[in-house]
Amino acid sequence: MEKPHSLLSQLVQAYDQLKYALLEAQTFHPGHYGFPPIYYDIMEADPLRIGAFKRAFEQYDFEGKTVCEAGVGRLALSRHYLPKVKKAYLFESNPALFDFIKNEIAKNGWAHKVELIFEDAMQVELPEPVDFIIGEMMSIYCANEYQVQVFRHLRKHLKADGRLLPQKIINLAQLAHASFEEGHQHYPIFFAHHLPELLSTQQVVNTLDFYTVEATVVKTSIPILPLLSGEVNAVFLQSYVQVAEGCNFTGTDSLMPPTVCQLAERCQVTAGEEVLLHCEFEYGTSLDEARFWVEKKQ
Numbered sequence: 153m154e155k156p157h158s159l160l161s162q163l164v165q166a167y168d169q170l171k172y173a174l175l176e177a178q179t180f181h182p183g184h185y186g187f188p189p190i191y192y193d194i195m196e197a198d199p200l201r202i203g204a205f206k207r208a209f210e211q212y213d214f215e216g217k218t219v220c221e222a223g224v225g226r227l228a229l230s231r232h233y234l235p236k237v238k239k240a241y242l243f244e245s246n247p248a249l250f251d252f253i254k255n256e257i258a259k260n261g262w263a264h265k266v267e268l269i270f271e272d273a274m275q276v277e278l279p280e281p282v283d284f285i286i287g288e289m290m291s292i293y294c295a296n297e298y299q300v301q302v303f304r305h306l307r308k309h310l311k312a313d314g315r316l317l318p319q320k321i322i323n324l325a326q327l328a329h330a331s332f333e334e335g336h337q338h339y340p341i342f343f344a345h346h347l348p349e350l351l352s353t354q355q356v357v358n359t360l361d362f363y364t365v366e367a368t369v370v371k372t373s374i375p376i377l378p379l380l381s382g383e384v385n386a387v388f389l390q391s392y393v394q395v396a397e398g399c400n401f402t403g404t405d406s407l408m409p410p411t412v413c414q415l416a417e418r419c420q421v422t423a424g425e426e427v428l429l430h431c432e433f434e435y436g437t438s439l440d441e442a443r444f445w446v447e448k449k450q
């Protein structure tokens with residue numbers, strides 16, 4: 153077996169080469185929204201991501217309930233509640249996964265209670281109201297994937313006392329200075345090596361409530377107090393997810409990693425002199441289309 157320090161040495165040599173590797177792995181196929189196999193491997197190897205959903209499943213009573221899950225992938229979340237439920241409507245649009253899903257459902261003896269819908273979850277109606285709607289199609293700020301649109305479409309089928317999982321996302325930003333290679337507007341942090349220089353504390357940009365969200369465009373301006381003087385050319389973004397009350401996920405390499413996004417214009421800031429951070433982005437587009445800029449107060 154390779155010695156850990158030899159693996160580490162290879163990794164150190166590859167830092168720059170890997171700067172955008174996570175971004176590439178997380179880029180979905182525009183035709184069916186699916187990912188390359190490596191990204192399913194990364195997601196399924198993450199105990200924090202899966203653990204937050206597992207704890208939420210344990211918090212509620214799934215026994216004999218009717219569930220809809222959008223974007224089941226390789227059933228990493230579904231397998232934790234399927235043994236208990238009465239009926240499950242499972243959506244997946246990535247054709248590379250269809251056979252795997254069918255086989256897993258049959259192998260585990262769930263076929264009699266599972267309806268597989270290999271279509272876009274935004275285009276299909278459910279035949280009955282459900283107790284739970286589950287979906288992990290998130291990305292930082294929900295900018296790149298259609299989580300908001302899918303939940304907005306499906307939630308009309310939720311019973312009055314039904315639950316959405318996840319329920320809420322809080323998006324946060326910090327003033328930063330980073331280096332970007334030609335052609336790149338944003339990148340997720342894969343290694344601390346690529347962290348930007350941070351010039352302020354973190355501030356809440358917006359809170360997204362899946363039960364009520366309607367607008368897909370967010371335009372907001374928030375005051376931020378720089379702690380350090382310097383040139384700001386980026387924002388350092390994080391998203392905190394409440395899967396259920398007390399069952400949180402705050403970003404790892406597998407999902408919503410802290411992400412650095414280039415500002416529309418660089419700006420010199422001074423420690424202690426408050427500035428305004430203007431933010432404009434649209435759910436389900438691309439963070440490359442988001443606009444962040446800093447305005448000095450007069």
Ligand SMILES: C[S@@+](CC[C@H](N)C(=O)[O-])C[C@H]1O[C@@H](n2cnc3c(N)ncnc32)[C@H](O)[C@@H]1O
Pocket residue numbers: 184185186187195196222223224225226227228229243244245246271272273274287288289290298302
């Ligand atoms: C981030 S992965 C998560 C997979 C799985 N839920 C898990 O937690 O491991 C999202 C999955 O949703 C699927 N997906 C994305 N948008 C979809 C849509 N509109 N309808 C159906 N499936 C979708 C993708 O193909 C992908 O397999």
